[in-house]
Amino acid sequence: MTFFDPSAWGGRLYSGGWVTGRGGEHTVVEPATGSAIGTYAEASREDLSRAAAIAEQAQRSWEQVPPDEKAAILRRAGSLIDEHADVLVDWLVREAGSGQGKAHFEAGLVSSEFFLAAGTALAPYGQLLRSAKPRLSLARRRPVGTVGVISPFNFPGILSARSIAPALALGNAVILKPDPRTAVSGGLLLAAVLEEAGLPEGVFQVLPGGAPIGVALIEEPSVRVISFTGSTAAGRAVGELAGRLLKRAHLELGGNNALIVLDDVDVPAAVSAGAWGSFLHQGQICMTTGRHLVHERIYDEYVERLARTAEGLRAGDPTTGTPLGPLIDAGQRDKVHAFVTSTVDAGARLAAGGTYTDLFYQPTVLAEVSPDQPAFTEEIFGPVAPVLKFADLDEAVDIVNRSEYGLSLGILAKDAFAAYELAERIPSGIVHINDQTVDDEAVAPFGGVGFSGTGSRFGGHEPNIEAFTETQWVTVQSSIERYPF
Incomplete structure (x- = not known):
């Protein structure tokens, strides 16, 4: 047998x-x-x-x-x-x-x-x-x-x-x-x-x-x-x-995990990390990057590159080798789509995606997002990347800390120690400097604070x-x- x-x-x-x-x-x-x-x-x-x-x-x-x-x-x-x-x-x-x-x-x-x-x-x-x-x-x-x-x-x-x-x-x-x-x-x-x-x-x-x-x-x-x-x-x-x-x-x-992108980063590398954090397994991960906070000096380039990356990824039958598969069921798909449409109705711009066939939801990028819009405040559990701009570190910290979740945090920066100092100001069970929010190892402590x-x-x-x-x-x-x- x-x-x-x-x-x-x-x-x-x-x-x-x-x-x-x-x-x-x-x-x-x-x-x-x-x-x-x-x-x-x-x-x-x-x-x-x-x-x-x-x-x-x-x-x-x-x-x-x-x-x-x-x-x-x-x-x-x-x-x-x-x-x-x-x-x-x-x-x-x-x-x-x-x-x-x-x-x-x-x-x-x-x-x-x-x-x-x-x-x-x-x-x-x-x-x-x-x-x-x-x-x-x-x-x-x-x-x-x-x-x-x-x-x-x-x-x-x-x-x-x-x-x-x-x-x-x-x-x-x-x-x-x-x-x-x-x-x-x-x-x-x-x-x-x-x-x-x-x-x-x-x-x-x-x-x-x-x-x-x-x-x-x-x-x-x-x-x-x-x-x-x-x-x-x-x-x-x-x-x-x-x-x-x-x-x-x-x-x-759950989590509504933030990725903070400072203005001194290698933007293509940052976009690659951000896309992985938001789109891996169709965003159905508690550690998924649910909020991209990007410094205003590189915001436009970041959004443009992230949208282009999203458009190059296709959701399909994973047995055929497509990078992304289906959402788990129709209920989850409809929940994801409701977050996207309500956020666009609230004033965000759909930069990529926002469409689906059956359970295959295409990777989605939402730009010009504000901190009070649904896709930014809630855990979506789908392949959606809301992107918000910030002017200085105090503003970024204030925006991240408005969330009651506290599972995983990523900070991308040329100065890793400055990023580490920034992380001290944000409660989170997990912190990754110069990486996105999704990771796990058997030997590493895992868990969140707050609603996480x-x-x-x-x-x-x-x-x-x-x-x-x-x-x-x-x-x-x-x-x-x-x-x-």
Whole structure:
């Protein structure tokens, strides 16, 4: 049997093995063509309750597995993803509408998460504490038990793996609810990888479904931590429900990320960076460059070159090698187009794009944008680059800081240290000097502030250990302490 043969998983979900779910069968639709490319089972609340019981039992044994054995399984998972990268890439292209380059990049990120997690399994997990008494005093990290992961459609593989891998490494069981539009590349394929890597049955489960299954996952008593990646609106609901239940919720939410372009830059290089930041994966990235702030002395040249670049990029069926693919569905396309048309109606100039065929939205540049126009104030999640001019740094800082988002910031400048000083004035979870706003590495802390989330909870050993463990204080002394009672 070939790896990830549909005969093994088609029409099923993964919960104690490949099983039929009670929520009915869901057809996987390729957004570029509208064709059916597979089926899987949706989960019901009964499936969730069953999965939680399986996870709770399996976690007790998994926690006791020696760390080197955990690390070996996770390394094997990373190797399997690399060995079968073509399978993951194919599903990312067809199911998520990813361009070939984006899909290959994402596949590499997914394997890197499992390789990093193998190291996390072997990392120090506590510290010795000084004590006023003659005893050993230490703080150590313990697994939380079962972690619930809710992941989105845009980078489905990596945005699932970056929670799954470290949570497993730290001795937890994981129940994943992927977005139903990308349940294969964002969940079921990872289940097949971990199964083949030797992860014990029940430690990882995939329950595809809509919002009701997400609510059930949060409400399940044995699930103590929720790792959510998605929109700010949905994140508020997740955080509110988790808070009422006294559960930790790690929220990585939306962004309206600014790229500040100073007047001393190499303009063609700046335009190349700006176009990549706005148009990669059709702008469907939380880190997408959603606002271009360009110094007035180079503004006209920047807009003209960016519009020309946008006109040279075409959206089409990514299986044919086009750089940009489709938007995920008609609802997202209509939302994007509404932002474009309302911003033009408010006085902006359409410099490029603004048209679509089916789900293929052409890269769009909006010029003469003002800070209060819809495409500048909101997260669009589409291939749209609003460009605004500024006169001095104080004005640029004021405009950027009007947004309540704070995920990623890019500053392009000849003087990198001046750009670094400028960044000190702008709250942001991520800052890139002389790069655009989209980037990720398994070893780097990732997270936003403000409406973009609850801070860095992903990337590197320390944030991951903080996210998926509890701290326990332990003391040991050689004889029983004497008391006056």
